[in-house]
Amino acid sequence: MKTEQQIRIDLAAALRLSAKLGMHEAVANHFSAAVSEDGKSFLLNPKWVHFSKVKASDLILVHADDAGSFEKGKIDSTAWAIHGQIHKLRPDIKVIMHLHPIYATALSCLKNPTLLPIEQNSARYFNRVSYDSHYSGMADQTAEGQRLAQLLQTNTRLLMGNHGVLIGSHDIGLAFDDMYTFERSSQILIHAYSTSQTLNILDDAVAEKTAQDWEKIEDFSIAHFEEMKEILAAEDPSFMD
Numbered sequence: 001m002k003t004e005q006q007i008r009i010d011l012a013a014a015l016r017l018s019a020k021l022g023m024h025e026a027v028a029n030h031f032s033a034a035v036s037e038d039g040k041s042f043l044l045n046p047k048w049v050h051f052s053k054v055k056a057s058d059l060i061l062v063h064a065d066d067a068g069s070f071e072k073g074k075i076d077s078t079a080w081a082i083h084g085q086i087h088k089l090r091p092d093i094k095v096i097m098h099l100h101p102i103y104a105t106a107l108s109c110l111k112n113p114t115l116l117p118i119e120q121n122s123a124r125y126f127n128r129v130s131y132d133s134h135y136s137g138m139a140d141q142t143a144e145g146q147r148l149a150q151l152l153q154t155n156t157r158l159l160m161g162n163h164g165v166l167i168g169s170h171d172i173g174l175a176f177d178d179m180y181t182f183e184r185s186s187q188i189l190i191h192a193y194s195t196s197q198t199l200n201i202l203d204d205a206v207a208e209k210t211a212q213d214w215e216k217i218e219d220f221s222i223a224h225f226e227e228m229k230e231i232l233a234a235e236d237p238s239f240m241d
């Protein structure tokens with residue numbers, strides 16, 4: 001497992017890069033990363049701080065079983081409840097990223113929100129996304145975190161109906177690339193829908209093979225994140241502070 005300091009730097013980079021790509025929303029949304037094997041100790045971005053300003057040292061260490069582990073006002077209790085329960089119930093998921101990016105969120109608002117396999121990116125998600133169709137207002141209870149963890153089943157991606165998307169992974173770089181690719185896939189699908197022409201959906205066998213091919217090249221996703229981190233470091237290395 002990476003050191004807490006390495007995790008802090010990578011998580012701060014992922015937050016800044018998400019803002020750079022316009023995937024953040026105002027001063028909302030949360031990313032978390034476990035620093036313990038059981039997932040219960042995790043870092044979370046501070047409440048109402050713009051993603052583009054977050055430094056490694058700004059990330060707050062909290063514990064899923066200790067509601068008193070966060071200083072009131074410094075982190076969002078909603079984020080503690082939801083991220084904490086998912087980290088606790090799915091210790092294989094070391095990183096959780098939750099955003100409301102435009103295209104994935106638009107897809108989540110359709111009656112059929114399925115991320116259909118129509119090209120190489122969207123095929124990555126074939127039969128590998130859970131869908132929540134029970135939006136019920138702003139969530140702030142551990143019960144909501146438990147419900148979302150159960151909805152994930154064995155998946156690491158949850159398209160939250162009428163809301164946004166949640167991506168889990170065992171690695172920050174992989175989660176970042178998966179969020180990027182999920183949003184890009186949604187963008188392509190929404191553009192394809194907007195032509196009003198019939199979609200040419202890939203055969204199940206081709207979609208499944210493509211999804212498996214993606215799973216064999218995690219190093220591609222890591223390289224994407226490392227390249228983006230280098231670009232960020234050249235522009236403004238303060239995320240590492």
Ligand SMILES: [Zn+2]
Nearest residue numbers: 098100163164
């Ligand atoms: Zn949200």
